Amino acid sequence: MTIRESILHIYPLPEASLLLLTELLEPVQLRKGHILLQADKVEKEVYFIEKGIVRAYAEREDSDITFWFGQEGDIVISMRSYVDQQAGYESIELLEDCNLYRVHSHTLQQLFETDIAIANWGRRFAEKELIKTEERLISRQFRTATERYQELMQHQPGLLQRVSLGHIASYLGITQVSLSRIRADIR
Amino acid sequence: MTIRESILHIYPLPEASLLLLTELLEPVQLRKGHILLQADKVEKEVYFIEKGIVRAYAEREDSDITFWFGQEGDIVISMRSYVDQQAGYESIELLEDCNLYRVHSHTLQQLFETDIAIANWGRRFAEKELIKTEERLISRQFRTATERYQELMQHQPGLLQRVSLGHIASYLGITQVSLSRIRADIR
């Protein structure tokens, strides 16, 4: 899937608006392990993932928890920076070498103010992410850890090959040891 | 807080756009216990809460879980209906007699397509809800049930007077029995 296609997949844009947006995108290649965005900072860059996989995590004293995986076609932002120009709660780590496209958040905000199709594209982007997040919150309450793991494997069968079990356990809201037990029980 | 004020609190609208939006709102009064929106249906109405409190819940075989409370200034929608014209996962129950304003989702969508300020207002609305939901997801992983309860009581001290402990326990992701134990331990 090209960047153009993944943009249009969120919300159909007329060609003129699509051009406005894509012209601003700068290609960036970065290596596995790179920290794309830092928690507790106001991060001004927005990234589109063309190739690769990343995780968003929040840090605590000793551990961190992964609460989002971004893959081909996804958009990476520091949500609080993007919405309110405040320090964000998430850091973003590249879990593979990535091909990204970068744009300044400010530039994007200007497009939102001037191009109605792009404003609605931004609206739809937030709405879709919101649905996914609410569904995860509900799933965590209704389903056991085992069921959540099986659900994830069904929806994202390729994830296991790209992401360590520690990150997946964290994403599911359990410890790595628990996930290992669950995997042993399923067999 | 008036409806006008709560709309502007989400995103500042010029007077002309604000009028476009508010002219479409129909006042509705409904009684405690009324089911405003039904899960598994495509719900076409959007509601603004002027007075009262509601809960969004998802149903399972025998139980239901509350995952959102809406109060004065909040907006009530069936998220999947609103975004994709698909059946939603949430039902909405009025927990008090409510003064609401109603607008057809279709009408709102038309405003999004024609008024850029309103499109950005809709964008900001979704973004703010998204931040709140992500923070709850993270909080559920980082904090114990006791901490989450105390956090909620700090941020929403009035909630306990308006909502039963059963709903609050569900919102926190624990059983009512657990919450009762927590409350006993805190004392």
Next chain:
DNA sequence: AATATCATTTTACAAATGATAAAAAATGCG
């Protein structure tokens, strides 16, 4: 008062998960 209804707390027991440590397996690199 007596009754009914609903919300909350308490109790006892079972199941799930966490913490910790250690072993085993997989991976990366000189």
Next chain:
DNA sequence: CGCATTTTTTATCATTTGTAAAATGATATT
């Protein structure tokens, strides 16, 4: 390959949370 490092599994025990049922409390109605 062989070694070091990281990841995953296994085992043990403590803690948390869930389930079910009973007891208590609160409120309204008769």
